[in-house]
Amino acid sequence: MEEDKIAAVEITISKMLRIGVVLSATVIIIGLIMFLITGKSGYCGNTYPTTVGEIFSGLLQFKSYGIIMTGLLLLIVTPIFRVGVSIIVFMKEKDYMYVKITATVFIILILSFAMGKVG
Template sequence: MNTNKTEQQAEIKRVEGIIGKILRWGVIIASAIMILGLLLFLLKGGLGYSDNYYAKSFGEIWTGIIQLKPYSMMMLGIFALILTPVLRVVVSIYSFYKEGDYTYVWITTIVLIILIISFILGLVFNL
């Protein structure tokens, strides 16, 4: 009984470490992408699009990334920054499950569903 509890505590500590690494590396990667976009902006002298036009869809942004357009690169950095806490929510679901805290598994799953719905609505309505 004691070893099972010790193993569970070790697993919880390991998952908490993973969550910390996800948050840290997510911010580092997003920052690096944003800095790359800023450097491209300074080198190219603009955002890469004509006046009053900005890429709005994922397709336009991916095309802009391939063409090394500064605005698209910065949007990728923002997207990476937004995905960081979403990934944390996914790992938290696993963590709560391992702890046996099923109430928080459900609550966190609902939060994840709300996040997914908000992303889908944003894509559908181009908000």
Template sequence: MDQSTREETEKIELVIGKLLRVGVIISATVILIGMAMFIISGHSGYAGASHPTTPSAILSGVVALKPYAIMMLGLFLLILTPVLRVVVSIYAFFKEKDFLYTAITTVVLVILVIAMFIGYAG
């Protein structure tokens, strides 16, 4: 590995580290905002035991400032953080011309996406 490739790898590793930190901080902040709204208002924004289960229901609940939907958005962002890390890793391996790891990481991404759709459909 030559010097420029090593420097590029270090930059990508820093980006991945920042991505994980920022993702966790943003998701935790969104969850805390939703919890604070829930505590202050005393209700989730939904009747009875109902809650948003689809991305569109979560987004419409966030637009309507429903505390439970805001907490669900925070959880979605938390789940999305490692998925974005996999995407950045694919780019990093491709940039390093490490096609075996690029393929393996792409398979991992496909498995994650399939698992999300199975969870969404279930």
């Protein structure tokens, strides 16, 4: 019975990772195709989006580089989402030791991104 629970957790986590990678690859390919067809990034000169807000703005305006950057952001967020899903799965399993460990990892990931943004 315990092996079935572990297998179910592993399957859930692997599905989340697969979905994230496929989604980000699809978005990147769409942006790359747009760039190859138009030959333009959608931005003037050597300016490119440097914040999440600018990237999403470029996505909404169908700028090829903004779309590519959105795909890259999705790829970066996928493992973080996986850790969040793991916390939920472990809570449902009532495995509180792993909830604490995974929550600690989640906090460290969020803090590292926040510190990288500041620094």
